[in-house]
Amino acid sequence: MNGTETHTLVATVADHPGVLTRVASLFRRRGFNIASLAVGHSEEPGYSRMTIAVEGSAEEVKQCEKQLYKLVEVVSVRNLTGAPAVSRELAMIKVRVKATERPGLAEITDIFRGEIVDVSKTSMIVQMTGAQSKIDRFLDVITEYPIEEISRTGVIAIARDDVGPRNGRARG
Amino acid sequence: MSATNGQSTNGSTAAPGTPRTGGEVVCDAMLAAGVDVIFGMPGGASLPFYDSLYHYQDRIRHVLIRHEQAAGFAANGYARATGKVGVATSTSGPGATNMVTCMANDIMDSVGVVYITGQVARPAIGSDAFQEADVTGISIPITKHSYLVMDVDDLPRVMSEAFHLASTGRPGPVHVDIPKDVFLETTTETAPDQVNLRGYRPSKVGNARMVRKAAEVINASERPIIMAGHGIDISGAAEELLQLATRGSIPVVSTLHGVGTFPETHPLSFGMLGMHGLAYANFSMRQTDCIIGLGTRFDDRAVGKEDEFGPGAKVVHIDIDPAEIGKVLETDVPIVGDLKLTLQKLLPLIESRDRTPWLDQMNGWRRDHPSLKIPDSPDSVLPQEVVRAIYDISGGEARVIADVGQNQMWASQHFWYERPRMFFSAGGLGPMGYALPAAMGVKLADESQDVWCVTGDGGLLINIQEFNTLAAEGINVKVAVLNNAHLGMIRQWQEFFYEGRYMGAFLDNPDFAKVAQAFGLHGVGTSSRDEMKDAIAMAHEYDGPVVLDLHVDRVENVYPMIVPGTGVNSVIEDPR
Numbered sequence A: 001m002n003g004t005e006t007h008t009l010v011a012t013v014a015d016h017p018g019v020l021t022r023v024a025s026l027f028r029r030r031g032f033n034i035a036s037l038a039v040g041h042s043e044e045p046g047y048s049r050m051t052i053a054v055e056g057s058a059e060e061v062k063q064c065e066k067q068l069y070k071l072v073e074v075v076s077v078r079n080l081t082g083a084p085a086v087s088r089e090l091a092m093i094k095v096r097v098k099a100t101e102r103p104g105l106a107e108i109t110d111i112f113r114g115e116i117v118d119v120s121k122t123s124m125i126v127q128m129t130g131a132q133s134k135i136d137r138f139l140d141v142i143t144e145y146p147i148e149e150i151s152r153t154g155v156i157a158i159a160r161d162d163v164g165p166r167n168g169r170a171r172g
Numbered sequence B: 001m002s003a004t005n006g007q008s009t010n011g012s013t014a015a016p017g018t019p020r021t022g023g024e025v026v027c028d029a030m031l032a033a034g035v036d037v038i039f040g041m042p043g044g045a046s047l048p049f050y051d052s053l054y055h056y057q058d059r060i061r062h063v064l065i066r067h068e069q070a071a072g073f074a075a076n077g078y079a080r081a082t083g084k085v086g087v088a089t090s091t092s093g094p095g096a097t098n099m100v101t102c103m104a105n106d107i108m109d110s111v112g113v114v115y116i117t118g119q120v121a122r123p124a125i126g127s128d129a130f131q132e133a134d135v136t137g138i139s140i141p142i143t144k145h146s147y148l149v150m151d152v153d154d155l156p157r158v159m160s161e162a163f164h165l166a167s168t169g170r171p172g173p174v175h176v177d178i179p180k181d182v183f184l185e186t187t188t189e190t191a192p193d194q195v196n197l198r199g200y201r202p203s204k205v206g207n208a209r210m211v212r213k214a215a216e217v218i219n220a221s222e223r224p225i226i227m228a229g230h231g232i233d234i235s236g237a238a239e240e241l242l243q244l245a246t247r248g249s250i251p252v253v254s255t256l257h258g259v260g261t262f263p264e265t266h267p268l269s270f271g272m273l274g275m276h277g278l279a280y281a282n283f284s285m286r287q288t289d290c291i292i293g294l295g296t297r298f299d300d301r302a303v304g305k306e307d308e309f310g311p312g313a314k315v316v317h318i319d320i321d322p323a324e325i326g327k328v329l330e331t332d333v334p335i336v337g338d339l340k341l342t343l344q345k346l347l348p349l350i351e352s353r354d355r356t357p358w359l360d361q362m363n364g365w366r367r368d369h370p371s372l373k374i375p376d377s378p379d380s381v382l383p384q385e386v387v388r389a390i391y392d393i394s395g396g397e398a399r400v401i402a403d404v405g406q407n408q409m410w411a412s413q414h415f416w417y418e419r420p421r422m423f424f425s426a427g428g429l430g431p432m433g434y435a436l437p438a439a440m441g442v443k444l445a446d447e448s449q450d451v452w453c454v455t456g457d458g459g460l461l462i463n464i465q466e467f468n469t470l471a472a473e474g475i476n477v478k479v480a481v482l483n484n485a486h487l488g489m490i491r492q493w494q495e496f497f498y499e500g501r502y503m504g505a506f507l508d509n510p511d512f513a514k515v516a517q518a519f520g521l522h523g524v525g526t527s528s529r530d531e532m533k534d535a536i537a538m539a540h541e542y543d544g545p546v547v548l549d550l551h552v553d554r555v556e557n558v559y560p561m562i563v564p565g566t567g568v569n570s571v572i573e574d575p576r
Helices: A019-029 A058-070 A099-111 A132-141 B022-032 B044-055 B068-082 B100-109 B135-142 B152-167 B180-184 B208-220 B230-235 B238-248 B279-287 B339-349 B356-368 B383-394 B406-413 B435-445 B457-462 B466-473 B488-497 B512-518 B529-541
Strands: A005-014 A033-041 A047-056 A074-079 A085-096 A115-119 A123-130 A147-152 A156-159 B037-040 B061-064 B086-090 B113-119 B145-148 B174-179 B224-228 B252-254 B269-272 B290-294 B314-319 B333-336 B399-402 B451-456 B478-483 B522-526 B546-551
Touching: A005 A019, A005 A058, A005 A156, A019 A033, A019 A047, A019 A058, A019 B135, A047 A058, A058 A074, A085 A132, A099 A115, A099 A123, A099 A132, A123 A132, A132 A147, B022 B044, B022 B152, B022 B174, B022 B180, B037 B068, B037 B435, B044 B086, B044 B113, B044 B180, B061 B435, B061 B466, B068 B086, B068 B100, B068 B113, B068 B435, B100 B113, B100 B135, B113 B135, B113 B152, B113 B180, B135 B145, B135 B174, B145 B152, B152 B174, B174 B180, B208 B290, B208 B314, B208 B333, B208 B339, B224 B238, B224 B279, B230 B238, B230 B339, B238 B339, B252 B279, B269 B279, B269 B406, B279 B356, B314 B339, B383 B406, B383 B451, B383 B478, B383 B529, B399 B406, B399 B435, B406 B451, B406 B478, B406 B488, B435 B451, B435 B457, B435 B466, B451 B457, B457 B478, B478 B512, B478 B529, B512 B522, B512 B546, B522 B529, B529 B546
Parallel strands: B037 B061, B037 B086, B086 B113, B113 B174, B145 B174, B224 B252, B224 B290, B252 B269, B290 B314, B314 B333, B399 B451, B451 B478, B478 B546, B522 B546
Antiparallel strands: A005 A047, A005 A074, A033 A047, A085 A123, A085 A147, A085 A156, A115 A123
């Protein structure tokens, strides 16, 4: 696919049963690839905010935005890719470490400004927050440690002040 | 149906505060939407709704169909013929799943139908109860919107939203799934005066700057062509289309659903384009320098190979659905808006221009590639002749409902439709079995109109049980079966593309005239040309439903044909 990249879409959706099914069904039936999807309450009661990382060319993602906007329960859609925005992901990584290896992992975690949130006799859980690329880089760096489990939230994003997400895309 | 964001329906005719059952709420909402005929079959979960319908019989006619799929197709026909919303209803589980094909058909063809399905009572949902199916789960990808109503107090609002969504913007099917006990409970709630859906604001007039740009592009073009789609009909913009074409001397081709939106005997009409479109319509698309797409989604059957479709042409695309713009063709002037309102803004900006050289060129193709000549056939009646005979006897004034396949193409080609809502067919999904039930809906939409169902033998069998509905309800539809004892389009493709390896194409049919008679209908069968014409004349005069089993040439092909995946350069024309 020409010019495939990951785009970050932020959608405000009505907090109704089945709205996640509708969004997921749309992506599946139209062949759009979801890299990650995170959903939670928004600032407004009755509405949730979804951050969807979608892979595709600019044209495909444009079509994806339009189709998403057609869902009755989707109030606004905004593509934050390339826009002034802050995006973050949280990952928890359970690493198998012997007692002697703990300081080494703790040091790397510290450099990445992560946190050790749990320690057992055989493992440590690292909590890492930041841009997706930072988490990916951290995982690259700790390849010498056997990773037992990774749980990632998927990216969430919010536009910087000059382009509030509630303004939405110009409605079509 | 109105494509404008029209007045929403307040679903209540009852005084505020009067308790109503869920079933009564649904009936009141149908009345408020102007629906006077609905199609359905009852079942356990929808019995309370039928008990409400019992009390509304004087205002709402319920047509008992013999298979729920027929309910959906009939509602589709009713909606398309009236411009109102159609209603189809079934019980839970199997009744509802039988209407799935209809929903998929409506969403493809932008037809506003509200589906009312019963659901098992709320406490039983999720327990694998008798006749339980997750129907709203199934209908999500094939409806414009859907509801599972878990509280009767929500029902008045939901019903008015359902009719609003089905009929406004780009129309489409809306599914309302109602548990049995919700039909029974009472509410004092009424629908809000205005539907308020924050995520649903269909456009009205297109952007003024883009409309000016469209006029500039059109005025500057030497060889423009209008591609008229279903949106012209939905928006009620046929008059504006006619003005646009005549003012700018711009020729018009139509999509399958655009047939009739521009008078087909008008000198500027160049017929239907596409895979089985007229050769000259398709040649024009190769040479045009400006495609004006009006209410069309540039469907693959119409466009064919994209890079042979108006290569180098500027594209002006007006549609109410922003997602259709740029989906298939790169668009120079995208305009999102209601066609009628937008064309009204565009028209004064269109310059009257002489485009004689272009029209001469197109008429040259029309002369050299006539496309619609019916060859001599001494030994058999050709199916095209049947369509012509219906055209002749009705003076072109019949409403024609075609099924899917060869019959559909012949019915679109050999009849000249002068107005919208004269030709009906299932274009996008292409479900065989559409024509007979849809014709019932078209007939009941306006019984003063002559209605002909033109179907193949294969498609007829898919919903032939509706002969019973025709007879029982006295629905005056004339059924012309183009009986070639084959799935004709399958046979044609196997001839053309599979070296004649016919597999699953032959149909060992019953005697359809006798079948019709057994259902209590007037049935006539013939294979002679004279008898065919007499039978059509008889059916035209006969006061009641008639089935004509017309044995036509078994191996006649549809021409012209553009081989799938190729462009107009490789069009196959009739070799005779």
